[in-house]
Amino acid sequence: PPPGQRLPSLKPPLRSVEAPRHQRKLGAQAVPDDFVECFILSGYRRLHCSAQECLASVLQPTNETLNFWTHFIPLLLFLSRFCRLLLLRGAGDVPFHHPALLPLWCYASGVLLTFAMSCTAHVFSCLSPRLRAAFFYLDYASISYYGFASTVAYSYYLLPGLSLLDAGAMSRYVHMACPIMLESLLFDLRTRNPTLFVYFYRRYCWLLVAAFFNVSKIPERIQPGLFDIVGHSHQLFHIFTFLSIYDQVHYVEDGLAAFLKAPPAAPTYLGTVGYMLLLMLCLAVPNDSSKFQKTN
Numbered sequence: 014p015p016p017g018q019r020l021p022s023l024k025p026p027l028r029s030v031e032a033p034r035h036q037r038k039l040g041a042q043a044v045p046d047d048f049v050e051c052f053i054l055s056g057y058r059r060l061h062c063s064a065q066e067c068l069a070s071v072l073q074p075t076n077e078t079l080n081f082w083t084h085f086i087p088l089l090l091f092l093s094r095f096c097r098l099l100l101l102r103g104a105g106d107v108p109f110h111h112p113a114l115l116p117l118w119c120y121a122s123g124v125l126l127t128f129a130m131s132c133t134a135h136v137f138s139c140l141s142p143r144l145r146a147a148f149f150y151l152d153y154a155s156i157s158y159y160g161f162a163s164t165v166a167y168s169y170y171l172l173p174g175l176s177l178l179d180a181g182a183m184s185r186y187v188h189m190a191c192p193i194m195l196e197s198l199l200f201d202l203r204t205r206n207p208t209l210f211v212y213f214y215r216r217y218c219w220l221l222v223a224a225f226f227n228v229s230k231i232p233e234r235i236q237p238g239l240f241d242i243v244g245h246s247h248q249l250f251h252i253f254t255f256l257s258i259y260d261q262v263h264y265v266e267d268g269l270a271a272f273l274k275a276p277p278a279a280p281t282y283l284g285t286v287g288y289m290l291l292l293m294l295c296l297a298v299p300n301d302s303s304k305f306q307k308t309n
Contacts, residue, residue: 037059038055038056038057038058038074038075039055039057039058039059040054040055040057041053041054041055041057043057044057044059044060045060045142047142047145048060048138048139048142048145050076050245050247051230051233051234052230052233052234052237052245053076053233053237053240053241053245054237054238054241055076055238055241056074056075056076056241056242057075057076058070058075058077058139059139060139060141060142061139061140061141062139062140063140064137064140067136067137067139067140068136070136070139071085071136074242075242076241076242076245077135077136077138077139078242079242079243079248080135080247080248080251081132081135081136083248083251083252083255084128084131084132084135084251084255085128085132087128087255087258087259088125088128088129088132091121091124091125091128091258091262092125094262095117095121095124095125098117098121098266098269099114099117099118099121107273112279112280112281112282113272113273113276113279113280114269115280115281115282115285115286116165116166116168116169116170116280116285117166117170117265117269118285118286119162119165119166119285119286119289120162120163120165120166120265122158122162122289123155123158123159123160123161123162123163124159124162124258124262126155126158126159127155127156127158127159129155130148130151130152130154130155131152131155131251133148133151133152134148134149134151134152154296157292157296158289158292158293158296161288161289161292162289163261163265164189165284165285165288165289166265166268167265167268168189169272169278169280169285170265170268170269170271170272171209171264171265171268208263208264208267209264209267209268212260212261212263212264212267213260213264215260216257216258216260216261216264217257219253219254219256219257219260220253220254220257222253223249223250223252223253223254223257226246226247226249226250226253227246227247227250229246230246231246232244232245232246233245233246234246
């Protein structure tokens, strides 16, 4: 080239590199109102993702990522614990099919199903509005299943060991409704069963904290947009819910150990698994309230 003249650049012009469509995060104004969470301004996934895109999103920074992991990790922990109790004879010398373990099987299925359905709902909620509603209905139904399964475990492993629960002294309603709370209020539960006292009250402490975060929408209410990906209230709600169930497993396991030493009554399939199947049937029955409103 002539003196003073520069050679033309051989580098291609720079182009803006955009993320693939399924990795783009949307603001609250770009998604339907039903998908918007209070005070969460960004980090939303687009609607009508494929199943593969939903699964890939658990490794991407969205406002649902930690909602998944805060229940998936506890799911693995509880799965390991129940396998030890039921299959590896951690509950004693009884085999996994022994009738004494039927309430524990019911309880384990309730805990694992609750965490599994929550993971499923949070991962696949952006497939479509209809599927989102279906998944979260199953999520709420699994919570009802878990609550009933806890009652089955309580009735065999905990209630017989509480002195207050004398069928001749209490009505049937009180006998199933609030036995441990009554025992702890009217008697010195701390002296009689220190393990049950600590785990029972600490569990309800975790539940109160979880309810506080779930209702108050703190901390995102204080600083909207700052906690969209990490630290918002639903993630904290998941963590404290896990802690409450973790303590519950402790005193259910303690009650099981006492039950195996001197079982007052052998559990039956009808009184354990039968009731759980009946509950599942009731939850599966469709309830079209709109049709009822039209006819009335």
